[in-house]
Amino acid sequence: MTEPLLQFDKVCKSFFGVPVLHDISFQLSPGQVLGLVGENGSGKSTTMNIAGGVHPMDSGRMILAGADYQPRSPRDAQASGIAFIHQELNLFRNLTVAENLFIDGFPKLVRGLPLIDRRAAAARSAELLASVDLQVPPSTPVSRLSQGERQLVEIAKAFSADARIIIFDEPTTSLTQRETERLFDLIGRLKAKGIAVIYISHILGDVMRLCDDVVVLRDGHLVGSSPKSAMTIDRMISLMVGRTIDQLFPPRTTPPSAGRPVLEVRGLTQPGIVKEVSFSLQPGEVLGISGLMGSGRSEMARILFGLDPYESGEIVVAGETLPAASPAACMARGMAFLTEDRRAEGLMMEASIADNIALPSLSEHATGWLRMIERTRLGDDVRKVSEAVQIGARDLQRTLVKHLSGGNQQKVVIGKWLLRAPRIFILDEPTRGIDVGAKYEIYKIINRLAADGAGILFISSEIEELIGLCDRILVMGHGEIRGQHERAAFQREDILRSAMWDGLKEAV
Amino acid sequence: MAGRNRIRLLLLQNAPWLLFLALVVVFGLLSGRFLTPTNFVNILIQAAHIAIIAIGMTFVLLIAGIDLSVGATMYVSAAVLGLYLKGLPAVVSFPLTALIGLAFGAINAWFITRLRVAAFITTLATLFIGRGLALYLSDTKMVFFNDEILTFGRSAYLGIPSAIWAFVAVFVIALVVLRETTYGRQIYAVGADPEAAAKAGINVRRIVFSVYCICGLCAAIGGIVSASQVAVAASTFGFQKEFPVIAAAVLGGTSLFGGRGGVVGTVFGAVLIQTVENGLVMLNANPYLYPLIISSIIFIAVFIDSSRTAILERLERRKIRVEAA
Numbered sequence: 001m002t003e004p005l006l007q008f009d010k011v012c013k014s015f016f017g018v019p020v021l022h023d024i025s026f027q028l029s030p031g032q033v034l035g036l037v038g039e040n041g042s043g044k045s046t047t048m049n050i051a052g053g054v055h056p057m058d059s060g061r062m063i064l065a066g067a068d069y070q071p072r073s074p075r076d077a078q079a080s081g082i083a084f085i086h087q088e089l090n091l092f093r094n095l096t097v098a099e100n101l102f103i104d105g106f107p108k109l110v111r112g113l114p115l116i117d118r119r120a121a122a123a124r125s126a127e128l129l130a131s132v133d134l135q136v137p138p139s140t141p142v143s144r145l146s147q148g149e150r151q152l153v154e155i156a157k158a159f160s161a162d163a164r165i166i167i168f169d170e171p172t173t174s175l176t177q178r179e180t181e182r183l184f185d186l187i188g189r190l191k192a193k194g195i196a197v198i199y200i201s202h203i204l205g206d207v208m209r210l211c212d213d214v215v216v217l218r219d220g221h222l223v224g225s226s227p228k229s230a231m232t233i234d235r236m237i238s239l240m241v242g243r244t245i246d247q248l249f250p251p252r253t254t255p256p257s258a259g260r261p262v263l264e265v266r267g268l269t270q271p272g273i274v275k276e277v278s279f280s281l282q283p284g285e286v287l288g289i290s291g292l293m294g295s296g297r298s299e300m301a302r303i304l305f306g307l308d309p310y311e312s313g314e315i316v317v318a319g320e321t322l323p324a325a326s327p328a329a330c331m332a333r334g335m336a337f338l339t340e341d342r343r344a345e346g347l348m349m350e351a352s353i354a355d356n357i358a359l360p361s362l363s364e365h366a367t368g369w370l371r372m373i374e375r376t377r378l379g380d381d382v383r384k385v386s387e388a389v390q391i392g393a394r395d396l397q398r399t400l401v402k403h404l405s406g407g408n409q410q411k412v413v414i415g416k417w418l419l420r421a422p423r424i425f426i427l428d429e430p431t432r433g434i435d436v437g438a439k440y441e442i443y444k445i446i447n448r449l450a451a452d453g454a455g456i457l458f459i460s461s462e463i464e465e466l467i468g469l470c471d472r473i474l475v476m477g478h479g480e481i482r483g484q485h486e487r488a489a490f491q492r493e494d495i496l497r498s499a500m501w502d503g504l505k506e507a508v
Numbered sequence: 509m510a511g512r513n514r515i516r517l518l519l520l521q522n523a524p525w526l527l528f529l530a531l532v533v534v535f536g537l538l539s540g541r542f543l544t545p546t547n548f549v550n551i552l553i554q555a556a557h558i559a560i561i562a563i564g565m566t567f568v569l570l571i572a573g574i575d576l577s578v579g580a581t582m583y584v585s586a587a588v589l590g591l592y593l594k595g596l597p598a599v600v601s602f603p604l605t606a607l608i609g610l611a612f613g614a615i616n617a618w619f620i621t622r623l624r625v626a627a628f629i630t631t632l633a634t635l636f637i638g639r640g641l642a643l644y645l646s647d648t649k650m651v652f653f654n655d656e657i658l659t660f661g662r663s664a665y666l667g668i669p670s671a672i673w674a675f676v677a678v679f680v681i682a683l684v685v686l687r688e689t690t691y692g693r694q695i696y697a698v699g700a701d702p703e704a705a706a707k708a709g710i711n712v713r714r715i716v717f718s719v720y721c722i723c724g725l726c727a728a729i730g731g732i733v734s735a736s737q738v739a740v741a742a743s744t745f746g747f748q749k750e751f752p753v754i755a756a757a758v759l760g761g762t763s764l765f766g767g768r769g770g771v772v773g774t775v776f777g778a779v780l781i782q783t784v785e786n787g788l789v790m791l792n793a794n795p796y797l798y799p800l801i802i803s804s805i806i807f808i809a810v811f812i813d814s815s816r817t818a819i820l821e822r823l824e825r826r827k828i829r830v831e832a833a
Contacts, residue, residue, distance in 0.1 A: 054707070073709070074706070074707045074708070074709055075709035078709055084707075086707070090701075090704045090707050090708060091704070092696065092697045092700040092701060092704065092705075092767070093700060094696055094699075094700045094767045094768055095693060095696055095697060095700070099693050099696075102690070102693075103690075103693060103694060103697050103705075103708055103710065104690075104708055104709040104710060105690055106689075106690045106693070109688075114689040114690065114691060115684070115688050115689060116688050116689060116690060116693070118688075
């Protein structure tokens with residue numbers, strides 16, 4: 001056994017008082033490929049951000065090649081030989097390949113003068129690009145490269161910094177099969193050179209194929225760490241998921257009604273985004289949409305609500321085919337959309353609760369040829385709605401939304417749509433970033449909406465909440481519907497598997 | 509879809525050149541004096557101070573910032589030059605004046621990077637502060653410049669007027685800095701994606717700080733050049749200069765959204781704007797029309813920039829599915 005290159009020793013981290021990592025300890029040797037797996041929010045990225053100098057740790061130690069390692073910035077990490085290849089690549093599209101490689105310091109033409117030696121930069125770039133088998137001139141603008149080629153540029157950049165450890169965060173999500181193969185070959189060569197690799201991925205098949213050892217995280221705890229030989233995909237999945245959550249969900253009491261669906265989607269296709277998506281939503285049904293980040297869930301929701309275009313397919317609302325989807329047309333037909341990012345898209349943070357709730361219904365509360373707003377009736381309606389969703393604030397007119405907790409903010413978003421009495425709710429990650437108690441209340445509201453006969457499309461990354469709440473779950477991947485699971489036969493491992501399985505299918 | 513976008517992008521990217529050609533043809537047809545070498549030299553001389561200030565503005569726009577206070581900086585530095593530095597020889601007084609502009613820029617930079625006040629607000633405030641300060645210093649009277657400065661304005665070297673020399677010098681230095689230094693390339697990186705730039709180990713705050721200093725410096729140099737040409741700084745000196753200056757940069761292809769553009773285009777934009785003014789003079793157009801026409805051009809410039817950005821975004825939108833090529 002060689003001496004470990006990097007060692008995590010009881011590393012802990014909290015954000016705003018919420019612990020996200022508990023006593024993480026593992027180690028990495030030169031030439032080793034370590035797989036890091038876990039559900040969204042399990043702490044994989046945080047762990048690697050600590051190693052990459054993006055966040056400082058709260059307590060614990062990292063030891064790099066025998067010495068204490070405390071990076072204060074990404075730059076520190078780079079200088080210590082740790083390169084981090086983020087999922088969202090860190091390249092500047094407006095610059096050339098060579099410029100991207102040397103952005104933190106070009107070779108100089110003359111010592112003491114700040115002028116760039118273009119020729120030396122090009123020559124050195126060509127060498128670096130050759131080492132990752134990328135055949136493009138160093139003067140190519142990055143905007144012209146494909147995702148896979150951009151990734152190779154990032155790896156070349158890691159070489160230029162003489163990295164000893166390279167961290168890959170979900171490197172294959174936007175790569176073609178061929179580009180993925182090329183990346184795997186390259187990782188094999190890195191390994192042969194003695195460079196250690198940490199490989200974060202949801203595609204467990206890839207992890208099994210590439211990695212020597214696997215570390216599994218769940219809720220910020222390290223729950224499994226073993227060599228590949230002692231690990232199977234099934235075991236990884238049950239380690240990632242394994243917890244009981246029976247008390248976390250209010251019981252569903254009303255079954256969805258048969259009869260005409262409130263929403264039908266047939267063959268919805270937009271090149272590069274979604275392909276042949278078809279499903280239907282019954283009144284009173286909670287239909288879950290599962291899938292990994294970047295699987296096309298949110299994009300599909302945006303298309304349904306008319307925010308983005310689609311090329312072919314049909315959206316049928318209550319038996320009527322939508323002519324051209326626009327948010328106004330969707331709202332007029334009783335559709336409501338709670339966006340993934342309520343801060344940016346769903347709420348006016350600087351306005352009061354009442355103003356926020358009233359916004360989408362102003363025209364319904366206007367009379368006369370001047371379309372004056374009926375303040376009294378509007379005020380009454382707003383009060384009714386906020387009682388229905390139980391917003392915990394005394395003065396609806398004066399309390400600004402930015403002062404509310406995440407859970408209460410989400411209730412305001414729901415309330416603002418509720419005022420329009422919609423028949424279809426599209427909820428995109430409605431419980432993200434809110435605490436357990438508030439989540440429970442949101443679940444209760446969702447149940448009641450369904451009991452009142454609305455159809456609910458519930459998009460979530462948390463499989464537990466989908467299982468706890470939905471009548472049916474669709475799984476999306478690569479912009480397609482991958483599988484459908486009925487409530488009677490919910491198995492969280494099956495669902496997770498159908499979201500992650502494709503990597504396995506393609507890899508094996 | 510994508511093909512049509514690309515064609516539209518190509519048109520938008522070349523729109524300023526086409527506009528320039530059209531203007532030259534129209535003015536040339538309407539006025540016999542327009543298409544003469546003397547007139548073109550005149551246009552260059554008149555455009556010099558706008559071009560110099562716009563070059564500084566380009567640095568700021570490249571990091572997706574804005575500096576509305578350039579006209580005020582111009583006024584303050586020219587007023588100080590005329591009031592307090594008139595006893596000194598030009599070799600001393602000019603650099604001191606430039607330093608005042610630099611200091612002005614540093615104040616903007618400090619508020620923007622340290623106190624995190626939005627650049628728009630900060631520089632709007634310093635615009636009024638600067639103008640007020642200059643009015644106070646000059647007792648709201650006109651500031652007359654001494655012979656030394658006027659000599660600079662009238663002098664020529666190798667047959668080329670000194671205003672054009674100053675303009676060329678600023679341009680060449682800016683061009684080399686932006687294209688041929690690590691610092692210059694880092695400006696582009698910060699403009700494209702400040703977060704990624706920080707992750708790449710670039711000191712983003714220092715870059716942002718420095719571009720506002722450069723902009724202030726250029727505004728003061730522009731002030732000196734302009735002062736040497738008009739001989740006197742009235743209370744309207746540099747008034748509303750931010751408009752033609754920003755328009756020159758944006759017309760030249762520098763994006764208000766950061767990361768794209770450069771000083772070659774900016775110089776071209778400044779010349780374009782000056783050509784319009786000059787052409788209107790040649791045609792004896794009603795002077796009250798100038799602001800109307802200049803502001804239409806500014807509107808076109810900004811419109812072109814946003815359309816271009818929208819199309820670029822559409823072309824570069826992230827794909828989920830990888831379709832077979």
